[in-house]
Amino acid sequence: MTKDLFNFNQARNPELEDDEYVLKSDENIRIQVCAYEEGTSYVLNEYGQDDPNNDATFWVKxxxxxxxxxxxxxxAVRLGxxxxxxEPSGPKM
Structure with a gap:
């Protein structure tokens, strides 16, 4: 059920990059599939750019x-x- 909320991107070069799942509702939220001999883990990352005209403001969390x-x-769905x-409105404390 939850998988329907994601697009799967298979790595073009598995030696250099990992497969990933991308949240359809917010493509800046991605799950990196990290496959090792010991097993597989899934790393949730959030991407952003503070100034779209400045590549130096790109960030990954x-x-x-x-x-x-x-x-x-x-x-990932909760983060999305x-x-x-x-943003809540009202006076800042």
């Missing part, structure tokens, strides 16, 4: 590593919902 894809996806929620 590691939002956690998971042993199970479903847990990474659940956390949080990013989509409007």
């Amino acid at each position: 590691d939002c956690g590593e998971f042993q199970h894809l479903d847990m990474a996806m659940e956390n 919902e949080k990013r989509a929620a409007p």
Whole structure:
């Protein structure tokens, strides 16, 4: 069910890059599939750029590593919902 919320991008060159799942509702939220001899882990990353005209403002935030894809996806969906929620208005304290 949750997998339907993601697009799967297979690595073009598995020696240099990893497969990933991209949240359809926010392509700046991605799950990197890290396959090792010991097993596979799933790293949730959030991408952004503070100034679209300045490549130097590009950033990546590691939002956690998971042993199970479903847990990474659940956390990615929550992160997407949080990013989509409007900022609370009112006086700043």
